[in-house]
Amino acid sequence: METTKRRLLIGSATATLMASTFAKIAFAKLPLDLGGDSDAKKTLVRMIRVMFPHKKFADAPYERTADAVFRAAGKTPAETIAFLTSLRELQESGFMKLDDKAAYASLKKIETTPFFKLVKGTTVTTLYDDPEVWAALGYEGPSFEKGGYIKRGFNDLDWLPEPRIEEYAGAGQ
Amino acid sequence: MKQIPNDEKAVVIIGSGAGGGTLAYELTKAGIPCVVLEAGPFLKNEDYRNNEWEAFQQMAWLDPRTTSGSWRVATDFPTLPAWIVKAVGGTTTHWSGATPRFKDYEFKARTTYGDIAGATLLDWPITLEEMAPYYDKAEMAMGSTHRHGRPALPANNNYKVFANGAERVGYKLYATGPYATNAEPYDGRPASIQDGFNFQGDKNKSKWSTLVREIPRALETGLLDLRPESHVVRITHDASGKVDAVVYADKDGNLHQQAARIVCVAGNSIETPRLLLLSESNRFPKGLANSSDQVGRNYMRHMTGSVYARFDKPVHMYRGETMAGIIADEAANKPERGFVGGYYMETLSLGPSFLAAFADPGAWGPEFAEIMEAYANTAGMWIVGEDMPQATNRVTLSETVRDKWGLAAPNVHFDDHANDVAMRNYAYEHAQALYKAVGAIDSHRTPPYPSTHNLGTCRMSARAEDGVVDKWGRAHDVPNLFISDGSVMTTGAAANPTLTIVALAIRQAEHLARELKAGNI
Numbered sequence: 189m190e191t192t193k194r195r196l197l198i199g200s201a202t203a204t205l206m207a208s209t210f211a212k213i214a215f216a217k218l219p220l221d222l223g224g225d226s227d228a229k230k231t232l233v234r235m236i237r238v239m240f241p242h243k244k245f246a247d248a249p250y251e252r253t254a255d256a257v258f259r260a261a262g263k264t265p266a267e268t269i270a271f272l273t274s275l276r277e278l279q280e281s282g283f284m285k286l287d288d289k290a291a292y293a294s295l296k297k298i299e300t301t302p303f304f305k306l307v308k309g310t311t312v313t314t315l316y317d318d319p320e321v322w323a324a325l326g327y328e329g330p331s332f333e334k335g336g337y338i339k340r341g342f343n344d345l346d347w348l349p350e351p352r353i354e355e356y357a358g359a360g361q
Numbered sequence: 362m363k364q365i366p367n368d369e370k371a372v373v374i375i376g377s378g379a380g381g382g383t384l385a386y387e388l389t390k391a392g393i394p395c396v397v398l399e400a401g402p403f404l405k406n407e408d409y410r411n412n413e414w415e416a417f418q419q420m421a422w423l424d425p426r427t428t429s430g431s432w433r434v435a436t437d438f439p440t441l442p443a444w445i446v447k448a449v450g451g452t453t454t455h456w457s458g459a460t461p462r463f464k465d466y467e468f469k470a471r472t473t474y475g476d477i478a479g480a481t482l483l484d485w486p487i488t489l490e491e492m493a494p495y496y497d498k499a500e501m502a503m504g505s506t507h508r509h510g511r512p513a514l515p516a517n518n519n520y521k522v523f524a525n526g527a528e529r530v531g532y533k534l535y536a537t538g539p540y541a542t543n544a545e546p547y548d549g550r551p552a553s554i555q556d557g558f559n560f561q562g563d564k565n566k567s568k569w570s571t572l573v574r575e576i577p578r579a580l581e582t583g584l585l586d587l588r589p590e591s592h593v594v595r596i597t598h599d600a601s602g603k604v605d606a607v608v609y610a611d612k613d614g615n616l617h618q619q620a621a622r623i624v625c626v627a628g629n630s631i632e633t634p635r636l637l638l639l640s641e642s643n644r645f646p647k648g649l650a651n652s653s654d655q656v657g658r659n660y661m662r663h664m665t666g667s668v669y670a671r672f673d674k675p676v677h678m679y680r681g682e683t684m685a686g687i688i689a690d691e692a693a694n695k696p697e698r699g700f701v702g703g704y705y706m707e708t709l710s711l712g713p714s715f716l717a718a719f720a721d722p723g724a725w726g727p728e729f730a731e732i733m734e735a736y737a738n739t740a741g742m743w744i745v746g747e748d749m750p751q752a753t754n755r756v757t758l759s760e761t762v763r764d765k766w767g768l769a770a771p772n773v774h775f776d777d778h779a780n781d782v783a784m785r786n787y788a789y790e791h792a793q794a795l796y797k798a799v800g801a802i803d804s805h806r807t808p809p810y811p812s813t814h815n816l817g818t819c820r821m822s823a824r825a826e827d828g829v830v831d832k833w834g835r836a837h838d839v840p841n842l843f844i845s846d847g848s849v850m851t852t853g854a855a856a857n858p859t860l861t862i863v864a865l866a867i868r869q870a871e872h873l874a875r876e877l878k879a880g881n882i
């Protein structure tokens with residue numbers, strides 16, 4: 189990111205203030221970063237985890253995804269305000285206190301909102317594009333520099349018989 | 362490199378992919394100088410990235426496009442109707458490599474299938490017999506495995522599951538090809554190292570593309586003037602209605618004009634009709650070469666879908682050649698299945714980045730997470746079959762959206778035909794049955810991705826009123842305008858199209874060389 193990162197506090201009052209302040213400056217270029225310990229970020233991280241629950245993923249990839257969501261939400265002041273408002277609403281609804289099932293149900297209710305879609309769309313292309321996640325899923329990623337997979341297990345599946353690779357030589361072809 | 366002056370009336374080829382790249386090599390080899398105008402940059406194999414999103418951003422055609430119609434792509438990817446590459450080598454840089462031939466009956470779709478309601482089926486003006494020698498040449502050029510002495514690729518993990526499943530459900534016609542990637546060194550290029558990256562461009566050069574074969578060889582003849590980052594925006598014509606020049610924008614948007622005695626358009630099936638429509642004039646008010654009103658119509662994208670299956674043991678489907686596994690048992694016309702035409706099953710693998718985006722677009726929650734969680738134990742296949750041409754499936758110019766040059770963006774309208782839907786459902790069922798037979802715990806159906814096969818929008822026809830070009834790819838309306846890509850396909854057949862595009866381009870080049878020598882054009 190070429191622009192400076194900013195720490196923003198979320199609240200309806202701040203949002204209103206931001207609307208007037210940021211409208212004047214080149215806000216479109218400011219990535220949002222709500223910091224590792226803010227309540228807003230914690231809420232967003234939890235939201236993403238409930239949407240895409242993987243016990244074997246550590247917090248770090250979810251946190252990186254949340255940062256990407258904040259950046260995606262910061263394209264225009266209007267989008268930012270809408271996003272911050274929705275996140276605030278989620279926080280205030282007691283989302284953090286819900287168990288996974290109840291949290292899922294509460295997200296289900298808002299799944300058609302632009303807020304939810306933004307989080308979902310960004311997460312799908314970010315969370316699973318993370319090398320730490322690849323490792324957790326058993327995907328080894330780039331291979332050319334390592335000589336491909338030809339000596340690294342491209343044919344190591346051993347729970348099925350070796351199949352024919354030639355075309356069928358029998359009748360009826 | 363050769364430099365052809367802008368005012369010299371040249372043979373001009375638009376696009377450097379399967380069609381354009383092949384044509385450029387075949388013509389220069391025959392001693393005919395050519396200008397190739399390619400909208401994308403001249404990237405080399407070493408520039409490619411082993412990373413799904415980075416490679417996509419680097420090479421995909423991302424100019425604005427719109428969609429309409431009831432196909433799911435219009436909902437899931439409204440601005441990305443197709444996955445096509447914008448770079449020297451075109452989409453052959455991202456293709457995987459499956460090269461089956463079309464079958465005899467597929468060149469006679471109207472006669473074989475009869476009158477299918479809603480479909481605009483037509484027989485090709487050429488036959489398999491006429492195509493056979495060109496298929497041979499194309500297979501040798503592309504180094505298709507299992508053909509002309511080229512050995513088979515070995516079985517990778519995804520294929521092992523696929524082929525064992527095939528055997529258990531009684532299929533016979535399975536193999537690791539034909540597939541245009543070297544199993545052993547061939548044609549100056551090395552054997553596959555099974556690096557698993559095909560859709561991102563092959564850094565190892567084992568996979569055929571016009572970037573590794575036709576373009577460098579055409580350059581070696583000293584007769585090719587290759588101009589990357591040259592986006593053709595209009596084809597102009599003289600008072601007699603013959604094309605006489607093309608106008609293109611360079612990367613900074615400056616316009617240039619190249620005089621032409623022949624223009625061959627090979628921009629793939631969305632950009633080719635778009636360019637003809639953009640080139641309307643008083644003489645051709647509906648678009649260049651469009652007196653039949655067929656330019657842009659009959660757009661086909663193949664009946665497609667994928668099935669991913671989960672096992673209780675590891676598969677690691679991503680290791681190795683992506684599509685080196687083909688089952689041809691269902692590639693036959695057996696109307697008793699409830700549809701006409703046939704389909705192939707082919708191995709397919711995506712990395713987690715793309716699988717997340719494409720497995721079930723829009724999905725979220727524990728079930729989706731389970732699909733991703735099983736990644737290492739997942740096997741995948743693609744189904745690809747003949748879809749019905751329809752007059753209303755169509756590329757048109759957007760009324761509202763413009764590209765960065767201010768030109769109308771293409772809109773791609775598509776509705777599945779009932780035959781496409783019946784075939785897809787049947788194919789999904791049989792793909793899932795195959796995986797079940799080999800022990801899958803579960804499997805799921807993935808809807809069609811943005812189109813990788815784009816066909817039919819300037820179709821070949823015996824009669825001028827039924828299509829856009831004749832059996833040589835020459836426009837019915839304009840004697841020195843040729844179409845040289847998959848847009849000319851009268852019908853789509855079940856097979857992946859590129860072998861046929863290359864074979865048609867070799868055949869067209871021979872024809873052009875003959876006609877030029879005889880002074881007929």
Ligand SMILES: Cc1cc2nc3c(=O)[nH]c(=O)nc-3n(C[C@H](O)[C@H](O)[C@H](O)COP(=O)(O)OP(=O)(O)OC[C@H]3O[C@@H](n4cnc5c(N)ncnc54)[C@H](O)[C@@H]3O)c2cc1C
Nearest residue numbers: 376378379380400451452456457458459593628846857859
């Ligand atoms: C992921 C993927 C996998 C595939 N796998 C297979 C497979 O296994 N088997 C198979 O048969 N096919 C496969 N295909 C399809 C195959 O890539 C295409 O069929 C083939 O490349 C089409 O050739 P073409 O010449 O029509 O167009 P392209 O190869 O797309 O070339 C068109 C070129 O024209 C350029 N262009 C367009 N408009 C203009 C303009 N106005 N001015 C200048 N230049 C322009 C473009 O930038 C592009 O370089 C695959 C495709 C994809 C995306």
